[in-house]
Amino acid sequence: MRKTSIVITGLIAAVSLSFAFTKPDKPRYENLKVLSKNTTKQEMDSIMKHFAASLGVKCNFCHVRGTDAQNNFDFASDKSEHKLAARGMLKMTNKINKKFFKENKDANRIAAVTCYTCHNGHENPATRPPAPAPRTPEQSQPQPPAQQQSSSQ
Numbered sequence: 001m002r003k004t005s006i007v008i009t010g011l012i013a014a015v016s017l018s019f020a021f022t023k024p025d026k027p028r029y030e031n032l033k034v035l036s037k038n039t040t041k042q043e044m045d046s047i048m049k050h051f052a053a054s055l056g057v058k059c060n061f062c063h064v065r066g067t068d069a070q071n072n073f074d075f076a077s078d079k080s081e082h083k084l085a086a087r088g089m090l091k092m093t094n095k096i097n098k099k100f101f102k103e104n105k106d107a108n109r110i111a112a113v114t115c116y117t118c119h120n121g122h123e124n125p126a127t128r129p130p131a132p133a134p135r136t137p138e139q140s141q142p143q144p145p146a147q148q149q150s151s152s153q
């Protein structure tokens with residue numbers, strides 16, 4: 001009888017202790033310097049998918065693999081130069097939006113700048129527009145003189 005109650009008390013203590021150590025206060029992510037520490041998994045998935053799609057890359061462009069047996073991603077690691085570049089870009093993008101797109105009073109203004117605005121699916125954004133398409137043979141034919149010019153001669 002005494003023995004069982006000790007076991008039960010022990011069990012209760014173990015359960016409440018494990019609750020104490022898995023308090024939801026513990027941040028889910030280890031190394032966020034720009035994104036909110038309270039970012040949920042759902043938000044993180046959506047942000048990271050946006051990064052990857054905006055640059056036309058996969059997670060491994062910015063994240064290195066860990067040293068565990070499964071060779072899983074070590075998402076918290078800052079070993080990748082691309083991740084550091086992306087963090088700077090995130091700061092810049094936030095700054096642009098804060099400074100220039102505070103309030104969307106002007107209906108003609110686009111509400112915000114995102115990674116995709118500049119990157120458009122590429123690692124490095126284009127800095128000049130594409131060259132004009134080559135002229136078709138029809139366009140190369142000499143054009144008839146304009147009406148006004150011929151009448152004034």
Ligand code: HEC
Pocket residue numbers: 028029030031032033034035036044048049051052055057058059060061062063075076082083084086087090
């Ligand atoms: C263009 C670069 C880039 C790509 C691509 C990218 N990430 Fe990230 N990721 C980052 C940056 C930068 C941070 C850190 C943000 C910060 O410091 O606030 C981060 C942080 C994370 C974290 C949080 C790690 C921690 O514990 O601190 C996870 C998880 C993550 N990324 C998952 C992914 C997944 C999954 C993909 C692919 C769908 C992906 N990332 C693609 C740049 C990238």
Ligand code: HEC
Pocket residue numbers: 051055082083085086089090093113114115116117118119123124125
């Ligand atoms: C205002 C335009 C602009 C926005 C917005 C922008 N970028 Fe960039 N990004 C650039 C330019 C320009 C470069 C090329 C810089 C260079 O070549 O040194 C670049 C380069 C990068 C690189 C380095 C690529 C490489 O090959 O190393 C990464 C990574 C990156 N951006 C991620 C992001 C992410 C993630 C976002 C959104 C949070 C973002 N960028 C938003 C303009 C932008």
